[in-house]
Amino acid sequence: MLHDAGQFLALLNPGMALLLALCFVLAWHHERARPYLLQVGACYLLYAVAFGVQAVWPPRQGGGPATVTGALYLGSAVLLSRGMLARIGVRPDRCAAMVLPLALFGALAWFDLVQPSLFARIYILNIGVALILLAGVARLGRLRTGRNVDRVLFWVFVVFALQFLPRTLLTLAPAVVQDAAVLPRTAYWLWLQATLALLLLALALALLAATAQDVIDRLRHERDTDPLTQLHTRRSLEALAVHQVPPRPGEQLSVLLCDLDFFKFINDNYGHSAGDAVLTQVGRIIAAGIRRRDIAARLGGEEFVVLLPDTPHDAALQLAERLRQTLEQASIDVLPGMHNVTASFGVATLRPGEDLEALLMRADNALYAAKNNGRNCVEWEREAGLAVQ
Numbered sequence: 001m002l003h004d005a006g007q008f009l010a011l012l013n014p015g016m017a018l019l020l021a022l023c024f025v026l027a028w029h030h031e032r033a034r035p036y037l038l039q040v041g042a043c044y045l046l047y048a049v050a051f052g053v054q055a056v057w058p059p060r061q062g063g064g065p066a067t068v069t070g071a072l073y074l075g076s077a078v079l080l081s082r083g084m085l086a087r088i089g090v091r092p093d094r095c096a097a098m099v100l101p102l103a104l105f106g107a108l109a110w111f112d113l114v115q116p117s118l119f120a121r122i123y124i125l126n127i128g129v130a131l132i133l134l135a136g137v138a139r140l141g142r143l144r145t146g147r148n149v150d151r152v153l154f155w156v157f158v159v160f161a162l163q164f165l166p167r168t169l170l171t172l173a174p175a176v177v178q179d180a181a182v183l184p185r186t187a188y189w190l191w192l193q194a195t196l197a198l199l200l201l202a203l204a205l206a207l208l209a210a211t212a213q214d215v216i217d218r219l220r221h222e223r224d225t226d227p228l229t230q231l232h233t234r235r236s237l238e239a240l241a242v243h244q245v246p247p248r249p250g251e252q253l254s255v256l257l258c259d260l261d262f263f264k265f266i267n268d269n270y271g272h273s274a275g276d277a278v279l280t281q282v283g284r285i286i287a288a289g290i291r292r293r294d295i296a297a298r299l300g301g302e303e304f305v306v307l308l309p310d311t312p313h314d315a316a317l318q319l320a321e322r323l324r325q326t327l328e329q330a331s332i333d334v335l336p337g338m339h340n341v342t343a344s345f346g347v348a349t350l351r352p353g354e355d356l357e358a359l360l361m362r363a364d365n366a367l368y369a370a371k372n373n374g375r376n377c378v379e380w381e382r383e384a385g386l387a388v389q
Contacts, residue, residue: 013197017048020204027211034214039083040207046076047200051193070108070125074101077132080203084157087210090139100135104128126164133161149213153206160199167192228276229283229304232297237307240295241356244309253309253350254316257363258286258323260302261342261375266335274334278341285330289323305360313349313380320345320378328376344370347380 024041028034050072053065078101085092104124111120143154224236232240247253260266260282267275279302286296286304295307308316327343335341346367350359362381370379 013193014048014051016197016201017044017051020201021045021048023204023208027208031211031215034087034211036083036086037211039079039086040204043076043079043083044200044204046072046079050076066112066121067105067109070112070121071105073125073129074104074108074132077101077129081133081136084207085136085139087207088140088142090136093135093139100128100132104132126167130161130164133157133164137161147213149206149210153203153210156199156203156206160203163195163199167195226283226298228279229286229298231283231287231304232295234297234299237295237297237299237305238356241307244295244307245350245356245359246352247309247350251310252312253307253359254311254313255308255348255350255359255363256306256316256320256323257299257346257360257367258304258306258320258343259367259371261344261371263302263341266338266341270335270338277334278332281330281332282327282341282343285326286323289326290319305363313347316347316349317378317380320347324376324378342376344375345378346370347378349380 021041021044024037024044028037028041031037050069053072054069078097082092082097107124107128108121111117111124137158140154140157143150145151224233224239225231226233244253260278263275263278266278279298282304283296283298286306290296290306290308293309294311295309297305297307299305306319308319311319324343324345327341330340332338332340344367346363346365346369348359348363348366366379366381370377373379
C-alpha cells in the first residue's frame with residue numbers, strides 16, 4: 001500500500017508543481033508588470049525538479065543526491081519568499097536571501113557527504129526552510145489589514161511556513177528510517193510529501209486569487225481615475241456620492257465647482273500639451289488642499305468638482321477661497337510670459353430632499369455668476385439668490 005501511494009505521489013506531486021509553475025508563467029505573460037509571478041513560478045519549478053530527482057535518484061548513504069535535492073528545496077523557499085515580498089514592493093532581508101540559505105546548504109552537504117546523517121538532514125532542511133520563509137513574515141504583516149484576499153494569502157503563507165517546524169517531530173518510527181534508501185517507502189515520507197503538496201496548492205491558489213484581485217483593482221482604478229489629474233472621474237464621483245446623499249442627520253453636504261479661466265487661450269497659444277500640464281498641476285493643488293474624506297473629480301475639460309461631506313456653506317466657502325488663492329499664486333512653468341492661472345468657483349449646500357444632480361446644477365449657476373462677475377472669484381447660492389463673496 002505504501003509503495004503504491006509512493007508511486008502515485010511520485011507522479012502527482014511534480015506534475016502538479018509543474019502545472020502550477022506553468023500557471024504562474026502564463027499569468028506573468030499577461031501581466032509583465034508583475035515579475036514576482038516569474039519568481040513564484042520558478043519556485044514551483046524547482047520544487048518539481050527536486051521531487052523528481054528524489055524519486056528517480058533516491059537518497060543513499062555516502063552522499064550525493066541529498067545535497068542536490070536539498071539545494072533545490074532551499075532555492076525554492078528563497079524564490080517563494082522573494083516573490084511574496086516583491087508582490088508588495090518590499091526587498092528581502094540580505095541575510096534571509098543569501099547568508100542563511102548558504103549556511104543551510106553547507107550543513108546539508110556536511111551531513112550528506114562528510115558525516116552522513118539522515119535525521120540531521122531532515123531537521124536542517126525543514127527548520128531551514130521554515131526560517132527562510134518566516135524571515136519575511138514581519139514585512140508581509142501589512143497584508144493582515146488589507147483586503148480579504150490578502151488576509152487569506154497571509155495566513156496561508158504563515159501556516160505553510162510554520163508546518164515545517166512540527167513535521168520533523170512527527171516521525172512515528174525513527175528507527176525505521178535510519179537507512180536513507182528506506183525513507184521514500186515510509187509513512188512519514190508520504191505524509192510529508194502529501195501535506196506539502198496540499199499546502200503548495202493552497203498557497204498557489206491564494207496567490208493567484210490575490211493577483212487576479214490586483215488586476216481587477218488596477219482596472220477599476222484606471223476606470224475611476226482621470227489620467228491627467230489623478231482625481232476621480234464623473235462616474236466615480238456619482239458612485240461615491242451615493243453614500244453621501246442624503247447626508248447623515250445633523251450634517252451638511254456642500255459642493256464646489258471650479259472652472260479654469262481662459263483655458264481656451266492657453267490651449268490655443270501654448271498648445272494642448274501645455275494645457276494638459278496645467279490640468280495636471282491643478283489636479284495636484286486641489287488634491288493637496290482638501291481633506292482625505294472629500295471627493296475631488298474632474299468633470300471634463302477644465303472643470304473640477306469637490307464634494308464636501310459634513311461641511312456647512314461657510315467652511316465650503318473658506319476652502320474655495322483658499323484653493324482660489326493657491327491657484328492664483330502657483331507658478332506654472334509651461335506658460336512663459338503668463339506663469340499662472342486663475343479659476344472661478346461656485347459653491348452650493350445640499351437642501352432637504354435634493355439629489356446630487358440638483359446640487360451640482362445650483363453650484364453651476366453660482367459658477368456662471370462668478371464668470372460673469374469678472375472671473376477669479378467665489379460665489380455661492382443663498383436661499384434668496386446669488387451673493388458675491
